[in-house]
């Protein structure tokens with residue numbers, strides 16, 4: 001019998017719904033919230049209001065695009081956290097109500113777990129696309145998190161390194177804001193960097209031990225450079241934007257790959273994955289592939305459309321939780337802070353629908 005899951009993602013500023021059948025993505029609808037652009041960042045109250053407006057049409061379109069009727073669903077899945085509480089509440093409440101009305105089980109998903117498992121989502125148009133084999137090391141880089149995750153199995157993940165301050169996406173966004181680029185700055189920096197000189201400026205990240213990262217020093221050094229140079233040359237930012245973008249991008253990518261290489265070497269892992277919004281970055285993708293070739297790694301990059309927040313990644317994670325019998329109770333609260341599962345947690349989570 002096939003397993004058909006409707007998944008809902010509403011952790012930040014994208015309202016998304018997807019239908020995943022037996023691990024295949026049948027639909028993945030994403031409504032971006034443009035309302036935040038004017039504020040240079042996500043405004044939590046506006047995000048939850050926009051989720052409320054978007055959720056019914058987005059779910060309806062996801063079911064229609066998939067050609068699936070509500071009665072055919074095996075389960076409803078939702079992002080439980082981490083994220084903005086008001087945003088998470090909209091998706092989780094909707095998912096709970098729908099599961100109750102349909103009489104199907106509910107599956108809760110950790111958003112970070114889903115960024116890692118996005119690599120396993122099957123595409124009906126490319127059924128033979130290779131997926132990582134376990135164990136693999138995933139560099140998870142998003143707007144809110146930067147982690148090195150050791151995935152031993154679908155439901156057994158361990159964080160082996162993480163940022164001690166800002167996330168990589170946050171560093172992109174904050175540097176972009178410093179030079180007047182719109183939010184989110186990451187994709188804009190990526191585009192402008194293509195015509196810039198990455199050696200024009202040197203931004204050095206703080207050195208941190210082990211497999212951890214630090215990006216707040218980079219952001220400060222970027223800010224000081226811009227401030228000092230602009231004092232002598234009022235046209236500095238306008239004339240050097242591509243060079244500034246290329247140089248900060250180079251510093252962020254180098255710092256990410258340095259720790260990835262160290263962890264892979266020391267843990268003896270040659271199967272590497274990439275996930276999260278920053279995994280759309282063209283320099284990171286290119287440099288990771290080049291490094292993988294030098295090291296003899298097998299690298300798995302998510303298709304661009306699955307890099308930023310989407311419900312299909314929630315659906316594939318829910319698929320594996322469904323198969324393992326990990327269902328959620330109706331009273332389970334959304335959680336703004338929600339750590340990744342580890343093997344020890346999983347031993348206690350199996351329950352019946």
Ligand code: KG4
Pocket residue numbers: 012141142143144145168169170172173184185186187190276277278279280281282307308309
């Ligand atoms: O995973 P995601 O969609 O949301 C979170 O869970 O945070 O990641 C969003 C982040 C933002 O910081 C955005 O600027 C960054 O991903 N991002 C990029 C690129 N595309 C998105 N950063 C660098 N280069 C890109 N091409």
Ligand code: ZN
Pocket residue numbers: 111115142143276277308309
């Ligand atoms: Zn995300």
